[in-house]
Structures are given as C-alpha cells and as structure tokens.
Amino acid sequence: MDHKTYVQNTQNLTDKLLDKYIPSDQSEPALLHEAMRYSVMAGGKRLRPVLAKATYDYCGGDEASAVSSIHKAMAALEMVHTYSLIHDDLPCMDDDDLRRGIPTCHKKFGVAVATLAGDALHVIAFQLMAETGSSQVVLELAQAVGTSGMLGGQMADIEAEGKVVSAEEVRNIHIKKTGALIRGAVRIGALLAETPGDTLKRLTHYGEMIGLAFQIIDDILDIEGDQKLLGKSPGSDSKNRKATYPGVIGVEAARKEANRLIDEALSVFNSEDDSALQYLARYIGQREH
Amino acid sequence: MDHKTYVQNTQNLTDKLLDKYIPSDQSEPALLHEAMRYSVMAGGKRLRPVLAKATYDYCGGDEASAVSSIHKAMAALEMVHTYSLIHDDLPCMDDDDLRRGIPTCHKKFGVAVATLAGDALHVIAFQLMAETGSSQVVLELAQAVGTSGMLGGQMADIEAEGKVVSAEEVRNIHIKKTGALIRGAVRIGALLAETPGDTLKRLTHYGEMIGLAFQIIDDILDIEGDQKLLGKSPGSDSKNRKATYPGVIGVEAARKEANRLIDEALSVFNSEDDSALQYLARYIGQREH
Numbered sequence: 001m002d003h004k005t006y007v008q009n010t011q012n013l014t015d016k017l018l019d020k021y022i023p024s025d026q027s028e029p030a031l032l033h034e035a036m037r038y039s040v041m042a043g044g045k046r047l048r049p050v051l052a053k054a055t056y057d058y059c060g061g062d063e064a065s066a067v068s069s070i071h072k073a074m075a076a077l078e079m080v081h082t083y084s085l086i087h088d089d090l091p092c093m094d095d096d097d098l099r100r101g102i103p104t105c106h107k108k109f110g111v112a113v114a115t116l117a118g119d120a121l122h123v124i125a126f127q128l129m130a131e132t133g134s135s136q137v138v139l140e141l142a143q144a145v146g147t148s149g150m151l152g153g154q155m156a157d158i159e160a161e162g163k164v165v166s167a168e169e170v171r172n173i174h175i176k177k178t179g180a181l182i183r184g185a186v187r188i189g190a191l192l193a194e195t196p197g198d199t200l201k202r203l204t205h206y207g208e209m210i211g212l213a214f215q216i217i218d219d220i221l222d223i224e225g226d227q228k229l230l231g232k233s234p235g236s237d238s239k240n241r242k243a244t245y246p247g248v249i250g251v252e253a254a255r256k257e258a259n260r261l262i263d264e265a266l267s268v269f270n271s272e273d274d275s276a277l278q279y280l281a282r283y284i285g286q287r288e289h
Numbered sequence: 290m291d292h293k294t295y296v297q298n299t300q301n302l303t304d305k306l307l308d309k310y311i312p313s314d315q316s317e318p319a320l321l322h323e324a325m326r327y328s329v330m331a332g333g334k335r336l337r338p339v340l341a342k343a344t345y346d347y348c349g350g351d352e353a354s355a356v357s358s359i360h361k362a363m364a365a366l367e368m369v370h371t372y373s374l375i376h377d378d379l380p381c382m383d384d385d386d387l388r389r390g391i392p393t394c395h396k397k398f399g400v401a402v403a404t405l406a407g408d409a410l411h412v413i414a415f416q417l418m419a420e421t422g423s424s425q426v427v428l429e430l431a432q433a434v435g436t437s438g439m440l441g442g443q444m445a446d447i448e449a450e451g452k453v454v455s456a457e458e459v460r461n462i463h464i465k466k467t468g469a470l471i472r473g474a475v476r477i478g479a480l481l482a483e484t485p486g487d488t489l490k491r492l493t494h495y496g497e498m499i500g501l502a503f504q505i506i507d508d509i510l511d512i513e514g515d516q517k518l519l520g521k522s523p524g525s526d527s528k529n530r531k532a533t534y535p536g537v538i539g540v541e542a543a544r545k546e547a548n549r550l551i552d553e554a555l556s557v558f559n560s561e562d563d564s565a566l567q568y569l570a571r572y573i574g575q576r577e578h
Contacts, residue, residue, distance in 0.1 A: 031444065032441070152317065
C-alpha cells in the first residue's frame with residue numbers, strides 16, 4: 001500500500017471509530033450527543049489520529065491489540081482536538097461563524113450546548129485513553145492538553161491579541177497551542193507500541209518539528225488561503241489581531257522556517273526508512289488547506 | 290477523634306492538597322492559574338473529597354499509600370466540581386454573579402478566561418486520577434462526569450428550563466447533575482481502598498441516596514435560604530425557572546423525601562458501625578447552607 005492510500009484508509013478508520021465511540025444521538029441527552037457528532041463528523045484531516053496510528057505502525061505496534069489500544073487513542077485525540085476547536089470558536093474567544101465549511105457548533109446549537117459539547121468530548125477522550133489500560137497515555141494526553149500545553153497556548157494567544165509580540169513569543173504560543181497535541185499524538189502512538197526510549201526520543205523530536213511547522217503553515221494559509229479549501233473565513237487571524245508567524249517575520253521567512261522544520265523532522269529517520277510518518281511530514285510542508 | 294473534627298481536618302487537608310496540585314499563579318500562564326486558584330480556593334464544603342476520604346478510611350484504605358492515591362483523588366474530585374460550577378455560572382448557562390460568597394469566575398476574569406479555567410481544572414483532575422496508577426478510577430470519574438452523568442444532567446437541566454416537568458424528571462436530572470459525582474466520590478474512595486464487591490455495592494447505594502438528598506435540600510435552601518450562608522443569591526432557581534423538587538411537589542414533601550433518602554443511606558451500615566460516613570449523611574440531612 002502506498003503512503004497516500006495508507007493515510008486515506010486511516011482517515012476513514014478514524015471516522016468509523018468516532019462514530020463508534022460517540023454516543024448515538026438517539027440516546028439521551030440526544031441534543032448534546034447530536035452537537036458532539038455535528039462537530040466531530042464535520043470532517044477535517046484527522047491529522048492527530050493518523051499521526052498516532054502511523055507512529056504505532058512505524059514502531060511495530062501489535063496488530064491484534066490495536067482495537068483496544070491505538071484505535072481508542074485515535075478517537076480520543078480527534079475528540080480532544082474538536083473540543084478545543086468548539087471552545088476556541090465561542091463568542092468569548094475567537095467568535096468564529098464557520099468551521100470545516102459549516103456553521104460552528106454554537107452557531108448551530110447555541111453557546112450553552114456548544115460549551116457542554118466541548119466538555120463532553122473532553123471527558124470521553126480521557127475515558128477512551130483510560131480504557132487502553134495504560135495510565136501513561138492518560139498522563140501524556142493531560143500534559144498535552146493542560147496549562148503547560150494546549151490550554152496554556154490558548155491563554156497566551158488571548159493575552160497576545162492586539163499586542164506587539166516577538167517571533168520567540170509567537171513560537172512559544174504555537175508550540176503549546178498546536179504543537180503539544182501533535183507531539184502528544186506521536187508519543188501516544190509510540191507508547192502504546194511499547195517503543196524503547198531512544199526511538200521515543202527521536203519521534204518526540206519529529207512531533208515537535210511537524211507540530212510547529214503545521215501551525216506556521218496554518219498562519220500562512222490564513223493569509224493566502226481560499227475559503228472553500230480552508231473551510232473557514234481566511235483573514236480571521238488578522239481580523240482578531242492574532243500573533244502569527246507571517247505577521248511577525250513575513251510570509252517568505254515563515255515559509256522558509258516551515259521548510260527548515262520539516263527537514264529537521266525528516267532527519268530523525270534512518271536512511272532505509274520509508275514510512276507514512278515521512279510522507280506526512282512532507283504533506284504538512286506542502287499542504288494547501 | 291470525633292466525626293466533626295475528622296470532617297474539619299479532612300476539609301483542611303483538601304485545601305492543602307488543592308494548593309499543592311494547582312500550578313502556582315507565579316508560573317505561566319499566570320492569569321489562568323490565578324483564575325483556577327480563585328475559584329477553587331474560594332472555599333466550599335469540600336463534600337466530594339471528604340466523602341471519598343471517609344469512604345477510603347471506612348474501607349480500611351492503606352495509610353502509607355494515601356499520599357499517592359486517595360489524596361490525589363480528593364483534589365481531583367474538588368477540581369471537577371469547581372470546573373462544573375465555573376461553566377454552570379457562565380452567561381450562556383445560569384448567568385450567576387455570586388458563588389461561594391464572591392464574584393463568579395467570569396465576573397472576575399471575563400468569560401474567555403473562565404471557560405479556559407474550567408477546562409484546565411477538568412484536565413488536571415484526570416491527570417491526578419491517572420497518577421494514582423489506577424485506570425479504574427479514571428474510568429469512574431469519566432462515567433460520573435460524562436453525558437450519562439453530570440454533563441447529561443446539566444444538559445437536561447437546560448432543556449427543562451421554563452417547562453412543566455414531573456417529579457420523575459426532576460429526580461432524573463438531580464441523579465445525573467449532582468448525584469453522579471457524589472456517587473463517584475464514594476466509589477473512588479472505595480476502589481482505591483480495594484474494597485470487595487459487596488461492600489462497594491452497599492456504599493454505591495449510600496452514595497446514590499445522599500447525592501439525591503443533597504440536591505433536594507439544595508433546592509429547598511434556594512427557596513428558604515439566607516444569602517450570607519448560601520454564598521449565592523437565593524431564589525436563583527425560580528429566577529431561572531429551574532426544575533426543582535419543592536417546585537414540583539412542595540417544600541414539605543421535598544423535605545420528607547430527603548429525610549427518607551438519608552434514612553435509606555444510613556440503612557446500608559451494620560449496627561456496630563459508627564463512621565464519618567453516617568455522620569456525613571446526617572449532616573447533609575440537616576444542613577442549612
């Protein structure tokens with residue numbers, strides 16, 4: 001199977017897992033389950049679950065136990081990501097109307113239901129991680145999402161709005177806000193495959209590099225992008241006076257930095273490696289939405 | 290030590306644990322940590338951690354390993370409870386100005402920071418539960434908080450606002466919204482003490498009964514209570530047209546039902562038992578704030 005097919009299959013698998021693990025909108029509380037499904041099933045690249053699975057497979061993770069370990073972690077990672085988007089889109093935060101090409105959760109269901117839908121995805125994510133039986137991956141998720149990770153980045157992002165920030169400060173916001181969960185996805189895949197420490201260390205570096213590159217390219221696309229491909233309004237960062245890489249160092253230098261990070265991510269692999277992880281790093285470097 | 294002193298000591302221990310496990314407001318993101326501390330350290334009865342510890346001790350939980358197990362669970366339970374209060378108080382939900390006698394988190398820090406502070410307490414709670422090394426208590430917390438528990442109750446509560454509801458519907462809301470986490474606190478204390486199944490079953494019933502009684506009395510106090518003792522505006526339930534027990538069956542019948550539930554909670558103990566759990570059940574039955 002070529003890498004492109006592998007990634008598509010894994011995206012499809014993720015969709016099936018999400019459908020399996022989010023309670024039915026026929027069961028109570030039906031409206032809450034409907035709101036959770038609405039945001040999660042709206043699509044997206046499923047990057048974090050795909051990275052987790054590709055890492056698991058790269059590390060020779062056991063195929064027989066995948067259903068009770070990496071599959072649950074994949075669904076959990078996408079749920080946490082979606083919860084963060086739902087809360088980020090709220091009127092008190094970025095106040096966005098569009099996400100993944102459709103109205104944001106609060107536009108469709110109201111702010112109260114959207115707040116609870118985010119909270120509920122957050123809980124199920126931890127539940128699924130715990131169901132793998134590994135307390136270590138629960139801790140890994142908590143670290144990625146907590147105040148030294150994603151939530152710390154969201155907070156710093158809010159505090160930086162409208163202020164003059166340095167490239168170093170933007171870098172720190174991006175590493176936490178976007179990078180921590182991407183790094184966490186890679187590490188969780190490696191931990192569930194019981195990877196030895198030296199490989200875990202290499203892959204952690206890979207995760208950190210692609211995580212930062214991903215957000216820099218997101219910033220560039222926000223300036224240059226096409227609404228139809230992006231699924232959200234381009235220019236929303238500058239509307240919200242967000243701290244961005246191209247805003248601080250310019251588009252050209254930002255693109256160069258992203259390329260450098262992708263190269264560094266690729267450098268952790270051995271010369272004989274030809275894995276989906278390398279394909280994904282190149283994909284992130286070249287993506288247009 | 291008499292039961293009253295035991296409860297006071299355990300409340301004080303809870304305060305120390307919360308101070309220990311919430312990151313310092315001197316560390317970044319400082320404002321987020323400050324908001325988390327503001328809401329958590331505002332006081333409160335610490336009922337859930339006290340119940341968890343009293344259950345752990347009733348079940349003969351190991352004193353030596355308490356620091357790495359029940360102590361972490363105690364802090365986690367209070368953090369989850371506080372997160373639910375912060376999100377419940379938001380303008381999109383109950384829109385309350387006062388909590389525990391001081392301005393609500395969003396009144397003090399704004400809606401964005403309050404939303405993130407709730408999210409962050411939610412994460413640390415799961416982190417601490419995972420640090421006990423028991424995936425089982427992580428699952429127990431997730432079940433108590435998820436859409437078949439607390440969040441399901443919050444959702445049903447919103448949907449019932451302004452509608453005519455039956456006593457059965459109010460009961461179902463209360464069992465989920467308040468009861469599930471109180472039940473979970475008792476079960477987590479028992480599980481960490483490695484209690485055998487029959488005792489766990491008895492204590493689960495105790496937790497269910499006091500959880501429902503607690504919310505019924507909360508409803509009564511909301512009608513009859515004194516703002517100074519309650520720490521929040523009395524009458525806010527009727528202002529928000531909430532589904533309440535006294536609203537449906539009257540104050541007198543509600544009081545009688547609470548007494549019946551407390552008696553049933555007490556019935557799970559053996560005749561020779563004289564534990565803090567029994568004291569707490571009686572305390573819940575008689576509390577005035």
